[in-house]
Amino acid sequence: MRKSLLAGLFLCISATAFADEGMWTFDNFPAPVVQQKYGVAVDQKWLDHVRASAVRLAGGCSASVVSPDGLVLTNHHCVSGCVQALSTPQNDYIKAGFSAARRGDEKQCPGTQAEILETIGDVTGTINEATAARAGQDFTRARDAAIANLEKQSCSGKERTHRCQIVTLYDGGQYKLHTYRRYADVRLVFAPEFAAAFFGGDPDNFNFPRYDLDFSFLRLYDNGTVVKTPEHLTWNAAAPKDGEPVFVAGNPGGTDRQMIADELVTLRDVVNPLSLVLNSELRGRITRYAQEGTEQARIGNSALFGLENGLKSLRGQQDALLQPSLIETKRKADAELKAKVAADANLRTTIGDPWADIAKAQIERVAMYKPYYFIEARDGYGSRLYGYAKTLVRAAEERGMPNGERLREYGDARLPLVQRQLLDRQPVYPDLEQLRLEFWLTKLREELTADAPETALVLGKDSPETLARALIQSKLADPDLRRRLWDGGMQAIAASDDPMIRFVRKFDAAGRALRKTYEERVSGPSAAAYERIAKARFAAYGTSVYPDATFSLRLTYGKITGWNYRGRAVPSFTNFAGLYERATGQFPYALDQRWIDGKGKLDLATVYNMSSDNDIIGGNSGSPLINAKGDMIGAVFDGNIHSLGGDFFFDAVLNRTVSVSTAAMTEALIKIYGRNDLVAELTGR
């Protein structure tokens, strides 16, 4: 792995010809490279068509429009929160699957928002003007105010239908204004049963060969009617070919490929170790909870799903960081760039020593990491009631302030999504709330010690168990109450005797103070320093590089291919026959009865899942896998185990994208689920 790692790192800063690396923006796609390597002409029409069909789901996934009637394809795991929210103890759609036979049966997904990118504009100059000659907290504040105001102005008058967002690229080297058509009414059309969508479960997650039907359909609505979408990808159910060029259009969530060695060391030695032990313990608690009964299983397994996925991904990241070659190579790259700056009188003046600033920020970060983590960054540990209360308390205060002075997430341009996620009706499970709050409070006390002032402030003389029990008496599960508190503003919040509201108010000032210090000493100086490093990098290596991922629309190219590892060849494809061979009848390798009954009807040679060497990362889930013609041939749902280091470097030899084929989805829709009507809509026949 060492060799390929080195290759990957240098490619990411200096060239693009040797590997299919890069999460490219649509306004800077290296079409000539693709033309030369794959003979595929990616012209502006191709790009515009794909961009207009690509969908972002605000919760953190990708998707695409696949019919003229607003039908959207994404992963099952991207809608599982919605499927869970729509389920009840009597109707468990996670377990049974969901299939709306008529449009009237399609059900709105709470809190879900779909976004299609319409325009990209460059606003780097405006932001740079606002931040000129500022540093630290001053820099952060000026930048955030400029962003909030630009976002607000740009969507002025079309807030209902549009979202304007400033996307930071190249660590602040560029600021782009993305204007999205937004759809707040997104309805669930079809989701297979969990046993098919996530066959092999956590043991097979991030592994290959793989046999998952990880897809689902949503539909866009506006004003209560179906949205017409003349721009959509063509559904192509032909068998994919080994080696054929493929593209992925989606929203990779975040990468840290430009991160300097000193910060990687903080991740490796401080940030990740804490998250790993805490989330492992939480996983243990929820696993046991899910064994306590049928309803506990329904609730617990849903919570475990995301937790386990995140943990496995973090383990992979950490394994990458623990390879000594990674940090060493980064140190060399840092030193090389630093030397280039030192050798140029002009750069020396404008760039200075941002590496030293980041190193200093690391010391501050480590010193305050645990209080910041428990009181501000991960407070509540996923309790929904706590999250509602914190949003209500903070929003009430922030909304009383001018747009440019607010905490970034409460800017006017962002409030509609905040409000939607707060006010939509979502199930609140008291047992799980109790479990999460107890866990958070116990760990807070354990990690900060019982003698810490933060522990006294949050816990007082209570035990985590009794305090959690008091807090879940909160009535915030009621969306009407949340609406009243939202509308009532500060006055309503101050008058509320809801125990969770009172609890959050007790230490919200402490949380804000920690955040302020963190921004002053850590994130502010770091952001300013990375911006200078980005400028140095532009100066040293030119502009033919791709920016780190930021959950904004990107296009990657590559080919269908397996890989070789430790002398073993992993083929590109699996098929339905392999699924039946792997099924043991025991969870998570148990098939639903309809698959057992349907075996004879299926073409068992149908390509099921496939591997390609596109450069993706979390957030790309649900992205369309597109062939040279621009047709959809699959839905990306995973990476292989080696892809988990992709946060820090792209390993062209081992890093692979995993998709479920359009062919398999078609075959299953017809033969297993009897949804010929959906196939007809997809194919226009």
Place this chain on the structure above:
Amino acid sequence: MRKSLLAGLFLCISATAFADEGMWTFDNFPAPVVQQKYGVAVDQKWLDHVRASAVRLAGGCSASVVSPDGLVLTNHHCVSGCVQALSTPQNDYIKAGFSAARRGDEKQCPGTQAEILETIGDVTGTINEATAARAGQDFTRARDAAIANLEKQSCSGKERTHRCQIVTLYDGGQYKLHTYRRYADVRLVFAPEFAAAFFGGDPDNFNFPRYDLDFSFLRLYDNGTVVKTPEHLTWNAAAPKDGEPVFVAGNPGGTDRQMIADELVTLRDVVNPLSLVLNSELRGRITRYAQEGTEQARIGNSALFGLENGLKSLRGQQDALLQPSLIETKRKADAELKAKVAADANLRTTIGDPWADIAKAQIERVAMYKPYYFIEARDGYGSRLYGYAKTLVRAAEERGMPNGERLREYGDARLPLVQRQLLDRQPVYPDLEQLRLEFWLTKLREELTADAPETALVLGKDSPETLARALIQSKLADPDLRRRLWDGGMQAIAASDDPMIRFVRKFDAAGRALRKTYEERVSGPSAAAYERIAKARFAAYGTSVYPDATFSLRLTYGKITGWNYRGRAVPSFTNFAGLYERATGQFPYALDQRWIDGKGKLDLATVYNMSSDNDIIGGNSGSPLINAKGDMIGAVFDGNIHSLGGDFFFDAVLNRTVSVSTAAMTEALIKIYGRNDLVAELTGR
């Protein structure tokens, strides 16, 4: 911390005058240093008296004889397994405490063995002769055979009352024959309730100020009568003084202060991260289980106690390893010694390059680590039924072989303890068995992947849940059945249809093969290499150094003192008044009613817990804290948080030992527990 770390490291290999570092053997105690520094004359009589009063508990703790009638003082946490084993749902002695009013009520602790060191002899020559000119697996085998035979011969004819053990010191630089008087009938006399013994629970563990009554009494019996012990420590309940010199005589379990940097890196990057995530998740599962009901709490909390203690200790170790200064300093020390070897023609020939051998062994270790961990080293993950079955299956096979050729733990000299721990009646909790087995099997599949041959071998087509359910149908909880299988040997094992016996037999050959490979490629070459490094160290630095801890009797010196950390002074003592201030009424800060009622009777100024700078580590729990006169003034029960790096280096500035004072034990025995009779026995009045 960097400065003190450097100090500690160099001291441990070059000098002893600057800090109270060192776990000294009784035959090499630096009495002149102590005389000079503290003005205390530690003469042979003093040493013999303390040695003859010091007790080792075979389960992994220390203790001491404190009355002429075989009364033994140790920690509560050293007997909590016994207290739990004697408890039932109706009589929970963990919760209520145990107090035998008359000798006839004292209850035998299952599996417990107490050992008092009688003689120390040097057998280095004999072992060296047997291993001369051998390497790798050959070396290991010859050494183990020589050890097994020496241990057997030395105790020949007195096996019932004695145990002979070869202790490896200085990584094989010395082999010492320790002859112990062993007592297999050890009875519980007194243990306070858990709420007093472990007040502050896991949050306060390894922290200070501390308020724990972590002590208990056992009594030695032989042939059904009390053992007379004219040699015993004098109970001194006077108030201890800040700065007074103190000694700890006990059995530190193991340190790795001579470990080279390459192996520390394996611990830091491979071994510890896996253990941390796995044990954290298991902790989560058992925590939730313990919340499911009263009986589940009784069973689960007892299991959690050891698990959480181990986890916190491992976190501390890992935090030490993550300090870049530690590995860097070790690398420098390695390089220094290597240079000394290279500079000496004679050493070059006899020592060679053991550092390279260890580095090579690390590569092998990392490659096979997970299979070895799941199939052989941590198989069963603490399931008692699994442990019984593995011992029975292995012992049957091993006992059929000549003593010198067996796996080390089945040598004739070791069988009496194996047999006692196997055959004593111990409670088996089916729920906990299911939980542990399920956990082990789930993690085995997850970490090795479903496609690994080891997963197929152990799990077949079963799920972890169903297989665990089948396995806990085992009847091995019955000690009579275990006795029959033990006595019946291979034939009985082969004929057994017990599901756990069958299960273990299914892959025992695979486990043995992994162990053989591990010994051939990792532990064998490493042991031989460390022995050569030890010889190089002797040649380079002389012999005035102490050996790494090996759970054999050691003596450390120091003084009662607090410490300073980040500008905060931590005082040496706590008192009963502080206990009442800290009590919130909520677990784990809740006092039993007898303490609430007894507050008025207590002298609240009594020193409760105290800090001293002795060099100790896990295994020292229960050690007597001894003053200059050789009197007992406390029972060691913990180290502070900084002491957790003590595995790798002693930090004289921050590393502290925590004890409960004899004064506090006396006060509590009289005023809270009404055990004036015990105090009379202790004081001879």
